[in-house]
Amino acid sequence: MLTGRQIRAARAMLDWSQDTLAQKSEVSIASIKRIEPQHGVPNVTTRTLMKLESTFVKAGISFETADGQLIVKCPNSFAA
Numbered sequence: 137m138l139t140g141r142q143i144r145a146a147r148a149m150l151d152w153s154q155d156t157l158a159q160k161s162e163v164s165i166a167s168i169k170r171i172e173p174q175h176g177v178p179n180v181t182t183r184t185l186m187k188l189e190s191t192f193v194k195a196g197i198s199f200e201t202a203d204g205q206l207i208v209k210c211p212n213s214f215a216a
Contacts, residue, residue, distance in 0.1 A: 138185055138199070140174035142208050146192045146199075147172075149210040161191035 138146075147157050154172070158165040163184055171178040171188075178185070189199065198209045 137177045137182075138189055138206070139176055140172045140178050142199070142206060143168075143178075143188055144172040145208045146197045146210075149197060149208065150192070150195055157188070157191065160195075161187045163187050 147154070152160075154165055154168045157163070158168055167180060167184060168188075171180060171184075192199075196211055200207045200209060
């Protein structure tokens with residue numbers, strides 16, 4: 137599951153505002169503002185996290201696991 141920091145990092149890689157992420161993911165801006173500061177897995181429904189992850193994947197972000205850590209990757213020269 138994604139953490140608040142990983143969500144914030146993926147959004148930053150895409151140069152998206154919280155409002156843009158809210159529109160694209162159909163997750164409320166209030167939820168995104170509440171999720172991003174959290175250090176671990178946010179206290180939200182799995183459905184909300186899946187909507188966010190799916191939105192990022194569609195935009196070209198990949199999430200990989202290495203040494204037990206979830207890595208957020210963005211293709212080189214990617215412009216959103």
